[in-house]
Amino acid sequence: xxxxxxxxxxxxxxxxxxxxxxxxxxxxxxxxxxxxxxxxxxxxxxxxxxxxxxxxxxxxxxxxxxxxxxxxxxxxxxxxxxxxxxxxxxxxxxxxxxxxxxxxxxxxxxxxxxxxxxxxxxxxxxxxxxxxxxxxxxxxxxxxxxxxxxxxxxxxxxxxxxxxxxxxxxxxxxxxxxxxxxxxxxxxxxxxxxxxxxxxxxxxxxxxxxxxxxxxxxxxxxxxxxxxxxxxxxxxxxxxxxxxxxxxxxxxxxxxxxxxxxxxxxxxxxxxxxxxxxxxxxxxxxxxxxxxxxxxxxxxxxxxxxxxxxxxxxxxxxxxxxxxxxxxxxxxxxxxxxxxxxxxxxxxxxxxxxxxxxxxxxxxxxxxxxxxxxxxxxxxxxxxxxxxxxxxxxxxxxxxxxxxxxxxxxxxxxxxxxxxxxxxxxxxxxxxxxxxxxxxxxxxxxxxx
Amino acid sequence: xxxxxxxxxxxxxxxxxxxxxxxxxxxxxxxxxxxxxxxxxxxxxxxxxxxxxxxxxxxxxxxxxxxxxxxxxxxxxxxxxxxxxxxxxxxxxxxxxxxxxxxxxxxxxxxxxxxxxxxxxxxxxxxxxxxxxxxxxxxxxxxxxxxxxxxxxxxxxxxxxxxxxxxxxxxxxxxxxxxxxxxxxxxxxxxxxxxxxxxxxxxxxxxxxxxxxxxxxxxxxxxxxxxxxxxxxxxxxxxxxxxxxxxxxxxxxxxxxxxxxxxxxxxxxxxxxxxxxxxxxxxxxxxxxxxxxxxxxxxxxxxxxxxxxxxxxxxxxxxxxxxxxxxxxxxxxxxxxxxxxxxxxxxxxxxxxxxxxxxxxxxxxxxxxxxxxxxxxxxxxxxxxxxxxxxxxxxxxxxxxxxxxxxxxxxx
Numbered sequence: 109x110x111x112x113x114x115x116x117x118x119x120x121x122x123x124x125x126x127x128x129x130x131x132x133x134x135x136x137x138x139x140x141x142x143x144x145x146x147x148x149x150x151x152x153x154x155x156x157x158x159x160x161x162x163x164x165x166x167x168x169x170x171x172x173x174x175x176x177x178x179x180x181x182x183x184x185x186x187x188x189x190x191x192x193x194x195x196x197x198x199x200x201x202x203x204x205x206x207x208x209x210x211x212x213x214x215x216x217x218x219x220x221x222x223x224x225x226x227x228x229x230x231x232x233x234x235x236x237x238x239x240x241x242x243x244x245x246x247x248x249x250x251x252x253x254x255x256x257x258x259x260x261x262x263x264x265x266x267x268x269x270x271x272x273x274x275x276x277x278x279x280x281x282x283x284x285x286x287x288x289x290x291x292x293x294x295x296x297x298x299x300x301x302x303x304x305x306x307x308x309x310x311x312x313x314x315x316x317x318x319x320x321x322x323x324x325x326x327x328x329x330x331x332x333x334x335x336x337x338x339x340x341x342x343x344x345x346x347x348x349x350x351x352x353x354x355x356x357x358x359x360x361x362x363x364x365x366x367x368x369x370x371x372x373x374x375x376x377x378x379x380x381x382x383x384x385x386x387x388x389x390x391x392x393x394x395x396x397x398x399x400x401x402x403x404x405x406x407x408x409x410x411x412x413x414x415x416x417x418x419x420x421x422x423x424x425x426x427x428x429x430x431x432x433x434x435x436x437x438x439x440x441x442x443x444x445x446x447x448x449x450x451x452x453x454x455x456x457x458x459x460x461x462x463x464x465x466x467x468x469x470x471x472x473x474x475x476x477x478x479x480x481x482x483x484x485x486x487x488x489x490x491x492x493x494x495x496x497x498x499x500x501x502x503x504x505x506x507x508x509x510x511x512x513x514x515x516x517x518x519x520x521x522x523x524x525x526x527x528x529x530x531x532x533x534x535x536x537x538x539x540x541x542x543x544x545x546x547x548x549x550x551x552x553x554x555x556x557x
Numbered sequence: 558x559x560x561x562x563x564x565x566x567x568x569x570x571x572x573x574x575x576x577x578x579x580x581x582x583x584x585x586x587x588x589x590x591x592x593x594x595x596x597x598x599x600x601x602x603x604x605x606x607x608x609x610x611x612x613x614x615x616x617x618x619x620x621x622x623x624x625x626x627x628x629x630x631x632x633x634x635x636x637x638x639x640x641x642x643x644x645x646x647x648x649x650x651x652x653x654x655x656x657x658x659x660x661x662x663x664x665x666x667x668x669x670x671x672x673x674x675x676x677x678x679x680x681x682x683x684x685x686x687x688x689x690x691x692x693x694x695x696x697x698x699x700x701x702x703x704x705x706x707x708x709x710x711x712x713x714x715x716x717x718x719x720x721x722x723x724x725x726x727x728x729x730x731x732x733x734x735x736x737x738x739x740x741x742x743x744x745x746x747x748x749x750x751x752x753x754x755x756x757x758x759x760x761x762x763x764x765x766x767x768x769x770x771x772x773x774x775x776x777x778x779x780x781x782x783x784x785x786x787x788x789x790x791x792x793x794x795x796x797x798x799x800x801x802x803x804x805x806x807x808x809x810x811x812x813x814x815x816x817x818x819x820x821x822x823x824x825x826x827x828x829x830x831x832x833x834x835x836x837x838x839x840x841x842x843x844x845x846x847x848x849x850x851x852x853x854x855x856x857x858x859x860x861x862x863x864x865x866x867x868x869x870x871x872x873x874x875x876x877x878x879x880x881x882x883x884x885x886x887x888x889x890x891x892x893x894x895x896x897x898x899x900x901x902x903x904x905x906x907x908x909x910x911x912x913x914x915x916x917x918x919x920x921x922x923x924x925x926x927x928x929x930x931x932x933x934x935x936x937x938x939x940x941x942x943x944x945x946x947x948x949x950x951x952x953x954x955x956x957x958x959x960x961x962x963x964x965x966x967x968x969x
Contacts, residue, residue: 109560111568119575126582133586141593142600142941148608152640152946156953159799166798181739182798185732185772186710186946186953 137222146191146225146551153186154229154549164231167197167545170212180214183549190555192217198546200230208546220552229547236543240535244288251318251371252288255302256280259295262330262386263402266379266514275324275377275518282452282522286531289314293321296387300332303366320525321367322375326516328384328396328403329410335359336390350409350425356385357409357425364417368495368505375508375525378516380431380462382410411464418495418505419472430468431511433461434484439523443480446527454519460489462511473498477506478528480520487511490520492528596939599701599962603941606695607958610705611640611945615694621646622895624684624825630694644897644920644950645824647707648678650930651685658837660820662888663830667820672926675790675807676916679820688931702961704931707921710946710953711737711802713793721785723778728768730795730802733955736772740797741765743862746779749788749903749912756852756875757903757912763863768795786810788912790901794862800953803858803925805916813911817851817878817904819891827895829917831902833878833887846881848907853891855919857898858951867894877907897950899923922950937961 135141157163157179166175183193194215198208246252258276267275276292284290291309293299298308302321307314323329335345337355345359360382367374376382385391388402396403406413412426439447439456447453458481466486468474473495480490490510494503508524510516609631615621616629621643634643651668658667658679667679692698712731719725728744730737746762768774782789791806809816815834822828833849852875856864871892879885893900897920905912918924934940940961947956 109564111564112571115568115572115575118572122575122579126579129583130586133590135589135593142596142603142939145600145604145607145943148604149944149946155639156799156946156948159948162798178739178798181735181737182732182800184735185737185797186800187734188944189734191734 140223143223144191144553146223146553147227149187149191150225150549150551151227151229153183153551154227154547156186157182158229158231161234163229163547164234167211167231167547168233168235170197176212176214180216183214184216187551190553192220192552192554194220194550194552196548196550198548200544200546211545217552217554220550221554224550224552226548226550229549231545231547233543233545240533242286242533243531245286245320245529245531246288246315246318249318251315252313253315253319254283254287254290255293255319255321256290257299257321257323257325257330258292259299259325259330261295261388262325263328263388263400264325264386265328265384265396265398265400265403266326266516267324267377268515270515272324272326275516276322278518279322279324279521282518283525286526286529287320296330296332299330300334303332303362305370316370318371320373320375322377322521322525324377324518325386326377326514327379327381328386329360329363329382331356331359331385331387331390333387333390335362336387339390347423347425351427353405354407354409354425354427356404357406357413358423359385360406360410361413361417361423364414364505365420366417367414367507368418368420371504371506373492373506373508373525373528375510375521377510377518377521378512378514380408380411380511381507381509382406382414383408384410414507415468415472415474418507419474420497421472431462431464432487434463434487434489435459435461437463437481437484437489437512440479440482442478443523443527446523446530449533450523450526452519452523452526454517454523458489458517458520459513460484460487460511461513463487463489464491464493464509464511468493474507477503478524480508480510480524480527490524492524592939595962596941599939599960600941600943602701603943603958603960606697606701606703606960607943607945607956609695610958611642611947611956614643615646621649622824622827624823626686626690627694630686630691640945640947640956642707642947642949642954642956644922647921647928647930647949648680648821648918649684649686649824650691650705650928651680651682651687657682660830660832660837662832662836670926670928672924673805673807675809675914676805676918676924676926677819678918678924678926679818681821681823684821684824691931700963702932702934702937702963704929704934704959706930706957706959707928707947707949707954708733708957709802709925709927710800710955711795713795713802713804713925715791715793715804715806717784717806717808718775719778719784722783723780724782724784724787724789725778726776726791726806728774728776728793728804730768730772730774732800736768737795737797737800737802738768738770738772740768740772740795742768742774742793742795744776744791744793745864746782747790747792747901747914748779748782749914751787751912755905756850757905758852759854759901759903759914761864784808788813788903788914790914790916792864792899794858796862801948801951803952805924807914807916809913810911813906813909813913815847815849815880815906815909815911816913817849817902817915819900819902819915819917822890827893827919829891829893829900829919831873831876831878831889831891833880835880836878836887846879848877848879848885849904850877850907851875851889851902851904854901854903855893855898856901857894857896858923864899867898869893893919896920897923920950922948922952922954925952931959934959934961 613631615631618635
């Protein structure tokens with residue numbers, strides 16, 4: 109009998125345990141088990157309310173009963189009938205030391221029920237315009253002019269799908285806010301004027317010295333006709349001793365010398381720099397080997413000649429290549445940081461088939477001013493090279509060489525130049541008192557759903 | 558000795574019975590807890606899938622304006638961010654429950670998504686995306702069942718309250734929760750000109766008013782228009798604090814039995830096929846030949862909520878559709894712009910002299926058409942629901958997703 113009594117005690121203990129477990133393990137109501145995502149519903153409601161800036165308008169007019177009456181009607185109409193709300197507007201950075209001060213509130217309930225959630229939305233005053241003003245490159249110094257080659261009498265190469273003029277316009281739109289002066293070089297005659305240290309616009313702030321020159325013609329570079337064989341400056345553009353067909357490498361040398369003399373930053377936006385020279389008039393019957401007339405090939409000797417001129421070395425024809433195919437390349441971390449700062453977002457992954465070799469650094473007194481792309485082995489897919497004469501710390505001419513494959517992305521050029529010069533952006537004070545308000549929409553579920 | 562044995566046996570039997578009962582009781586509690594855990598996870602999944610659908614445009618991003626099947630599913634408008642839905646992508650969705658019409662001449666089937674009288678939305682079945690494809694693209698094929706509902710947040714009901722002339726309407730603007738009180742209302746009345754012109758044109762009368770505290774308004778009477786004898790369409794917009802809705806009302810005299818039906822032929826080429834109504838389906842019609850002349854226009858909603866006509870500048874803008882014997886054909890191809898709007902077709906039955914008008918939304922929001930896409934949740938133990946406010950072609954919608962597990966049979 110005693111065992112039966114023991115079993116009964118055991119049953120009582122287990123039953124007690126079950127009752128205790130059942131008491132404490134209360135299952136939640138279905139509305140809490142799989143609730144509607146009130147946070148997202150609240151957020152999308154706030155977005156819709158502000159789609160025409162009506163919420164912004166109302167948030168800064170808390171005493172306007174008509175506006176807030178309409179807001180209540182819109183909220184009641186748009187939310188399901190079993191959803192109650194409380195919308196509160198807070199002033200950000202109040203004067204009394206508190207960060208958030210309640211400005212006004214509307215609700216259709218006193219109690220938001222057991223299930224509630226909320227979203228916040230920051231609205232800006234309609235009376236405030238947020239903008240930024242960039243620092244001008246070269247402002248206060250003897251420079252600050254951006255020349256963009258837009259020559260109508262030259263042809264481009266490796267800018268497939270684009271025209272040089274189209275690229276020039278894109279670069280103008282992208283970079284002109286950052287320079288004191290941005291001037292389009294409309295033809296090769298104007299380019300010759302620049303080479304002669306002559307200004308080409310009526311702007312009093314135009315400076316040939318310390319300018320940035322962007323060659324939008326890809327692997328080709330516009331050549332004034334004076335440098336054509338037999339013309340007035342043939343000695344500066346034509347090398348009769350160079351292998352036949354590549355005689356205009358001398359013009360590249362002249363450009364290199366000019367870049368050094370005026371401390372220009374010459375930007376080559378794509379491919380092998382100075383691989384062709386172009387002038388539609390004098391080369392009208394010549395083609396670059398691929399069927400594009402108005403162009404002559406200088407081949408690998410063009411870059412060498414340019415670098416000789418930049419380094420103030422005597423000219424001698426040198427056909428040794430300076431670039432290699434390195435395949436996929438990536439933006440450097442510094443360049444990626446600047447993409448966010450300047451809001452320019454080219455793809456971080458590019459393909460470089462014309463990456464300049466590090467061997468040119470020592471050979472032509474060059475140092476790397478900024479790496480746009482991470483070096484691959486001994487090659488730099490995209491970098492700004494500064495020339496500093498031996499024993500001097502002064503920069504005398506620079507070259508931005510983006511050895512990417514076609515087609516060009518001018519945003520990489522823009523990013524490269526801005527990352528190098530690093531002009532500051534002065535934005536308006538977004539957090540100024542009274543310009544922002546925080547709107548909180550809290551939603552709750554009523555009923556048993 | 559015997560009593561001890563009996564005691565032993567009784568106690569053991571009672572203990573085993575009690576243990577079995579308690580195991581059952583405890584397992585019930587545990588099973589319920591586990592089921593609730595699954596339900597909770599299903600709720601999270603619902604929210605995730607709904608955001609996946611609404612916050613990505615799919616792949617390719619312009620699949621809504623192409624004739625090929627998408628490689629990735631999403632409804633976001635590729636030109637915008639946030640919860641702005643492409644007006645075209647939802648038009649390509651077709652549930653298995655949709656009715657289908659057959660057009661024998663082209664041997665094509667069209668999914669009938671028409672909502673309301675006078676508004677047509679026929680989408681070529683071959684270009685629609687069905688539930689199983691979407692399920693596969695979302696990665697929930699065989700795991701979850703779903704139903705997407707896109708429903709206008711504001712419902713504008715229009716009622717004709719006059720008899721004969723003048724014509725008058727009463728409208729009612731209701732939200733999902735309550736009426737839209739004191740909201741501005743813009744209306745446009747399109748009346749078919751019954752002036753003997755071979756290709757009937759229309760006259761547009763427009764105005765604005767406000768709803769009262771109950772969300773109702775009465776439009777001023779349109780004098781000179783007989784509400785029964787004439788053909789007309791009324792398009793009404795209402796908006797308040799970013800929430801926009803629209804409604805329409807089309808009237809064609811009951812004696813007018815022939816009409817022009819617009820069928821979408823190509824989303825990619827923006828081609829619409831205008832067909833004679835008798836040509837649709839495999840049925841005998843009487844008389845066995847008839848001709849309709851039509852005049853097609855395309856209108857868009859301007860920022861002031863008025864309709865603005867876009868010139869189509871095509872030969873097929875006007876023409877005749879001949880059913881049965883006789884010269885001419887029973888269809889015409891028309892190209893519409895790549896922006897969303899309303900295709901408006903006014904027509905005349907050349908034999909009976911009856912006039913009519915029809916509307917077709919080019920973009921789901923243009924006529925605030927609703928969409929129900931996906932499976933049927935009937936019979937499933939636990940269905941979770943999530944909701945977002947979205948905008949389609951300027952009209953505010955509520956996007957609702959219902960999700961259920963296909964394999965889970967619930968608590969037994």
